[in-house]
Amino acid sequence: MMNDTAKKVLKGDPRSIARLITLSENNDKIATDAMKDIHPHTGNAHVIGITGVMGSGKSTLICELTRLYRKQGKTVGIIAIDPTSPFSGGALLGDRIRMMELAMDDGVFIRSMGTRGMLGGLTSAVYDVVEILDASGKDVVIVETVGVGQAEVDVIKIADTTLVIVVPGLGDSIQTLKAGVMEIADIYVVNKADRSGVEQTVAEVESLVDITCSGKERKTPVLSTIAKESKGIDELLTEIDSHKKYLKKTKEFEKQRRLRYEAELVEIIRKKLMNFIFDESTFKEKIESLLDKISKKEIDPYTASEEILDKILK
Amino acid sequence: MNRKIRVLVAKPGLDGHDRGAKVVARALRDAGMEVIYTGLHQTADMIVEAAIQEDVDVVGLSLLSGAHMTLFVDVAVLLKKKGMDDVLIIGGGIIPDEDVPKLKKEGISAVFGPGTPCEDIVSYIKKNVK
Numbered sequence: 001m002m003n004d005t006a007k008k009v010l011k012g013d014p015r016s017i018a019r020l021i022t023l024s025e026n027n028d029k030i031a032t033d034a035m036k037d038i039h040p041h042t043g044n045a046h047v048i049g050i051t052g053v054m055g056s057g058k059s060t061l062i063c064e065l066t067r068l069y070r071k072q073g074k075t076v077g078i079i080a081i082d083p084t085s086p087f088s089g090g091a092l093l094g095d096r097i098r099m100m101e102l103a104m105d106d107g108v109f110i111r112s113m114g115t116r117g118m119l120g121g122l123t124s125a126v127y128d129v130v131e132i133l134d135a136s137g138k139d140v141v142i143v144e145t146v147g148v149g150q151a152e153v154d155v156i157k158i159a160d161t162t163l164v165i166v167v168p169g170l171g172d173s174i175q176t177l178k179a180g181v182m183e184i185a186d187i188y189v190v191n192k193a194d195r196s197g198v199e200q201t202v203a204e205v206e207s208l209v210d211i212t213c214s215g216k217e218r219k220t221p222v223l224s225t226i227a228k229e230s231k232g233i234d235e236l237l238t239e240i241d242s243h244k245k246y247l248k249k250t251k252e253f254e255k256q257r258r259l260r261y262e263a264e265l266v267e268i269i270r271k272k273l274m275n276f277i278f279d280e281s282t283f284k285e286k287i288e289s290l291l292d293k294i295s296k297k298e299i300d301p302y303t304a305s306e307e308i309l310d311k312i313l314k
Numbered sequence: 315m316n317r318k319i320r321v322l323v324a325k326p327g328l329d330g331h332d333r334g335a336k337v338v339a340r341a342l343r344d345a346g347m348e349v350i351y352t353g354l355h356q357t358a359d360m361i362v363e364a365a366i367q368e369d370v371d372v373v374g375l376s377l378l379s380g381a382h383m384t385l386f387v388d389v390a391v392l393l394k395k396k397g398m399d400d401v402l403i404i405g406g407g408i409i410p411d412e413d414v415p416k417l418k419k420e421g422i423s424a425v426f427g428p429g430t431p432c433e434d435i436v437s438y439i440k441k442n443v444k
Contacts, residue, residue, distance in 0.1 A: 015397065018367050018368065022320075025318075084348075085344070088343065088346045090318075090343035090345060090347050091348045092339055092349050092351060093348060093350045096350060096368075097351060097353040100360060103359075103364055104359055109367055110367055111367060111368065112350050114318075114348050116318075
């Protein structure tokens with residue numbers, strides 16, 4: 001018997017989609033049952049990851065892309081992630097404000113999420129949410145990361161196509177050569193191309209591509225956009241589609257999907273293990289007493305960790 | 315299970331004064347809630363659609379133009395119509411005292427006027443969220 005929520009999600013019912021996302025975010029057991037039912041119905045959506053520094057125009061760009069997808073008759077799910085406060089656990093989720101014109105469109109579902117302690121630019125439940133939106137029949141699922149710095153690269157684990165958004169004026173050519181975010185793009189987008197310094201930024205990213213893609217079959221495209229004025233969006237959409245075709249042609253697509261499932265599996269196990277060790281009352285006393293001992297230098301953290309892990313692995 | 319209270323903060327109608335809404339949004343954030351801020355010039359339909367997709371526990375409306383009897387009530391009616399009757403609706407802004415009982419009758423649970431300490435709003439939400 002299929003879970004009732006799962007059934008409604010497969011029919012695309014917005015309230016059920018929204019509810020299941022909440023349950024998944026809260027690690028509710030009900031969500032697990034529904035997720036199990038949903039999985040066979042996933043895999044059809046093109047998952048696009050969009051990352052870049054804060055204020056680079058990710059949300060505005062997503063709004064423009066979505067408008068074009070809608071013109072083509074494609075339905076779109078959007079996951080917009082903003083940071084959770086390390087102090088209060090609260091969050092101000094403000095990406096939706098740039099997308100309100102999409103609010104009344106039945107073919108678009110937007111969900112704002114807090115990072116809730118994850119550091120890679122995503123949030124723990126994002127794998128579930130991609131599957132939920134995919135299963136609900138969305139043709140395209142767009143994941144907007146938090147505004148990133150240099151090292152938040154988890155988006156490549158979940159996206160088929162990753163867009164890195166850069167803006168003019170953020171440093172010299174050495175910045176583009178650094179490891180991390182500047183390595184992960186399937187497509188580079190230089191947004192706010194009406195700003196001064198855009199030619200230099202484009203040239204620097206292009207020279208990076210020349211170095212990293214030499215001898216490779218596909219050269220990472222570098223596009224300029226002015227999202228606010230809807231400029232360059234058509235070309236961007238064409239590149240996104242052609243990247244998908246490239247993935248399919250080269251069998252990279254399956255590899256990419258396998259990578260996502262691996263990341264998802266690791267995340268589920270991590271969550272379960274952490275809950276088991278740190279939330280289950282059986283270990284609470286043990287951990288407290290170990291912490292006392294570590295503080296008093298009677299034991300070191302490595303030995304303490306072995307004591308806990310030995311108990312589980314037995 | 316670690317449930318977080320999710321709040322939609324919206325400004326229906328045409329007035330452009332969003333400072334109050336932003337102050338409240340920040341206070342709720344600092345109280346550990348997830349606040350979805352939708353900004354200015356929202357219609358009742360947009361607010362309700364966002365409330366559904368974001369699966370919020372609370373909808374907070376701010377209005378300083380005097381159109382609250384129409385717009386607050388529109389949101390409340392529409393939320394109910396869409397089956398979101400377990401959502402706590404609260405309002406703020408320039409609301410004359412004599413309108414408050416009428417708004418409460420229409421489903422706006424509480425109205426917080428100028429000078430309300432943010433802690434009052436936080437504790438009201440924590441106590442009344444379903």
